[in-house]
Amino acid sequence: MAVNDKSPAVQGKAEVPENSAPPASADPSKAVLKTSRRDFLRGGGMLSLSSLMGTAALMSHSSDARAAIEWAEHFQKNYRLMTPEEKNEARIRLEKRYSAEYGKTVTVDTTEAQPGVLMGYALNVRKCIGCRRCVKACVAENNQTRGTRPGERIEWIQVLRMERGEFSKEKMDHGYPEGLGIQVGGNAYTPAGQVLEGQYHYEPEAVPEKDATYMPIACMQCEKPPCVKVCPVRTTYREADGPVVIDYNWCIGCRMCMGACPYWARRINVANPVLPKEEMNPVTHYLGNRPRMRGVVEKCHWCLQRTRQGRYPACVEVCPVGARKFGNLLDPESEVSLILARKNVFRLKAELNTFPKFFYFYD
Amino acid sequence: MQLISFASDYTRYVLKGGTKFYAWMGSLAVLIVGMMYVFYLQNTDGLIVTGMTSQIHDGLYFANLVFLVGVAAGAVTIVFPAYVYHHEGMHKVTVLGEMLAITAVIMVMMFVFAHMGRPDRLWHMIPIIGIYSFSSMLGWDVMVLTGYLILNFIVGFYYLWVKYTGGKINKAFFMPLVYISIVWALSIHTVTAFLISTMPARPMWFHSMMPIRFITTAFAAGPALIILAFLIVRKNTTMWIEDSAIKLLATIVTWCLGIAIFLTMSEVVVELYARTEHANGLYYLMFGLHGLTSLVPWFWSAVVLMVVSFVLFLIPAIRNNMKLLPIPCVMAFAGIWIEKGMGLIVPGFIPSPIGEVSEYYPTFVEWLMTLGIWAFGFFILTILLKGAIGILQGEIKFGGQAVAAK
Incomplete structure (x- = not known):
């Protein structure tokens, strides 16, 4: 990968003298502020x-x-x-x-990106058991709306359930000639592997199920995020330490970003969010989990209110099997860096050149 | 001084009319009031009163928006022959086309307001007080649409103003604007096509055929509506629109419709031959997916409407018969409204990027809002056409007594 594929913010960081001022955002036009x-x-x-x-x-x-x-x-x-x-x-x-x-x-944190940090995430698809504790922990942490009407429930993480392929002798005779006599095998439509036709509304008695594998998906915090490019008011942007964030107060609710996202990571608040007082998490970040309002888009931001304070995102903390890893990509000793160095990793829909900082890997 | 009398004469003329006029405007006003109510609902309860979800977040409003940009661009089918080919019959009625363009762009803007989650924050898009983003296709779209509105307003009302005062047209000022507006008309629809075709996340839209498909459908639906408007004008006002103008428009509709059908067929062949996952959207539209089929009847009715109207347009006995011509015009207009509206926008979201198949049903709120905006469009179109015709016919003149319209 060529050097100029790196974001200007990462390159520019070396030039910022000391850390006298908060590091600038990824926008190169916005230089360090002098007061x-x-x-x-x-x-x-x-x-x-x-x-x-x-x-x-x-x-x-x-x-x-x-x-x-x-x-x-x-x-x-x-x-x-x-x-x-x-x-x-x-x-x-x-x-x-x-x-x-x-x-x-309620506190609203405004901690800026710290220099020398580029957040990264790695998920072990081999380990995930599909328990969806991450989904629940995320909702509790990030003040999502949790009403009863369909549009009033927002979850940022989706755990996709994939069926294991089942190739059988019986199906051998079920093939049929498609147009022009080209033979299609009886096992043609057997799903196998990651097909992104997963189902996330599953209610099993116990997980993991024998005939299924699981693939959690959420915002990939792309290095080249298509959602940022299409935003007409630049309310969504990439922070210098990696996550793509939204200024909820500036969002006009046009939903272009939702159309542009290839991972279906974004949600629109179609109603006034339903957030019971007792369930509200009072530790918030301005660009993160502070309560949102009607008509704006929201998404995963890697728990900025936690990660900027040196903590793990809620989903990482809650995962019972340790499938989720989070760390600083610029630190060669961080867990994520070690995974990238030693494991087989892949990015989802890599062909779209979005360059996610969310990596999947397997042992 | 002249300007004040222009404004007052114009206003007095367009507000006066017979029972038929008031009945028409009154029934439109009822729908407009309904639209205001559902707009209020949408901005207190939220978009939950519509059928839109996080899965399918563009629906009827966006579909109408896209379609109406086409109608606005379609006005160029009058302006172009009039000024570039010096078509006599067209030249007399150019200003009516410009009035239609103004109306359509205003309707587009109203659909933008209806579509937004936070219309109260739309000022964020305005440069200086807000942020204008050159990387966003929506930003470009708003810019070219605003420009088109201003251009047509200037060109149209300058022409009417000159007619009103009885002066001469300043060609050095007027003609460059006309030529710019012709090119600009293409730009508004091209950018609108880019709006949806620049998203690899939505494979159904991600192809370079989109702009030309948009323009051909626009140049079929736009003039089809103009023909209908012209026939109504001919019947109900003192203004006579020449057959030659209407026949030229009918020819334009015919061949743009033919190309549009050809492009749709090409897309079907390319997508369904390989039948990759990326064809799922089109497959959903044509045959349904995972048992969900709500758009299938829409698609096939659009196909029937478009193909049958194309055949009808090809028959000279129908094309040249001013009594029968409205039939294929209405069919083509309706067919394109379906195909390019809901038929194009909704399947883009089915399945979602993570493979979820869900359906979209517009709610009563959405239908009423859509109906209301169309009513508002017809409301201002009636006023604009009435005023323009009054001036063209010399019924409103500077210094003259304003004559009550029929």
Whole structure:
């Protein structure tokens, strides 16, 4: 693979002196932000003003104040273009609103990508038993909507159930001539292996089932993500440390990204999300698991609220068989790097040149 | 001063009419009110009131959007013969084609609003206050559509303005705009085709035939609608549209329809000969997949409508008979609306990229919204055509007494 296939962010990182400022996003046009003392003071002033307003809103619980917060939220900039002060303001605004809404202290993390990190994921298809604990853990961690109507249930991970091939003598005679007399064997339509015609609505008594293999699938966090290219407002973008994220406040809900994704990783919130107060996870990240709103698209972001703090994604942590591995691709000693060095790995739909950072492997 | 009297004369003329006019506009208004209500529903309850899901997330709205871009582009079938081939009959009615283009683009924009999850945030697409993305086909589409709307508005209303004031057309200003609008018409439909054909994730759409297929179907459906509009205008107003113009349009419809049918057949052969997984979408459309067949009758009715109307268009006794001509026109229009609308958009999502086969049924909300937007389209088309005809016929003139229309 040629060097210029690497993303500009990874290459550019070496040139950033020290880590005096938060690393830039993958957009090369957005260089490292410099903050002067005056900017800082001005930002501080605005910050205290907005936090005062927020506190007032929280204390009074009046609908007027809440409307004011939502009004300010409505006119905020795209997250990537915000100055650090504006990001902080947005964060405080959200924390106030969420805390009031869910009746507990909600934190909205805005930790930026750390230099020298490129997140990667590897999944051992041989080990997966199809228990779907990852699916459940993901929903609990990431505040997905969990209502009862069809569109109100969102799961980011799908575990596809693949039937084991069954070639039999009996079927030998069931072949038939297709057009022009070309013979098709009786075993022609026997499924075998990864065919992406998997079924994820399966309800077995126990897993793993004898006649099935499983293949979990979620956002592949592509290095060359087609969803990012088609976004008309650039609300979805690739972060410098790898994951493709969405600024939910900037998304217009056009769903072009959903059409462009070859892995069906994206979901649209067709209704006002249903998220019971007691089930809401109060540890959130702005670009990650903070509660979403009606009409916007969401997807897996590798648990930014955890991974930026040095923790594993929820699905990795919960997997009972250790099929899921996560780590820093730039660190040669990380588990993912070792898997890439030693195991047979493949990327899903590699022919589409999306270059996923989600690898499948087998022992 | 002249401008104010133009606006007031124009408004007074188009708002006056007989019982038939008010009944027509009134019934359209009822549907428009219904549309506003379901738009409100969609933006409080969310898109859950539609049949769209995370699996099939473009439906009736997107289908109509794509189709109407074609109708807008179809107006060029009047402008082109008029200004490039100097067709006499066409030249007199060019402005009517421009009015149709304006209407169709406005309808497209309304379908964009209906389609979006957050129409309140559409300002995010506007440069400077928002972010404009040159890498996004949707961004390009919005840009060319807006440009086309502005071009047609200027060209159409400048012409009417000159007729109204009785002045002379400034050719140095007017003609370049006309030629730009001709090329621009092709661009709007090409970009709309790229909108869906640039996604390898959707194999049913991922082929380079899409733009030419879009343009041929557009140049069949667009003029078919124009012929119908012209026949209505001829019957109900003082304006006479020459047979030669209508006959030329009928010829254009015939051959664009023929090419469209040919392209569809080619696609069927290529996809079904090899019958790879990538043909599943088309297979679903034609025969159904895993027992789900809701689009099959749609597809075959579109095929019948298109092929039969093509044959009818080929028969001179029908093509040249102004009483019978509306029949194949309506058939071709309906056939293309199905084939290029729901028949093209929905199977793109079946099966989903991970092999899931599900179906899409538009809800009552979607039908009412669609009907309402079409009603709104006919509402403004009626006004625009009425005003244009009034000016062309000299019934609205600067300094003259505005005559009440028939």
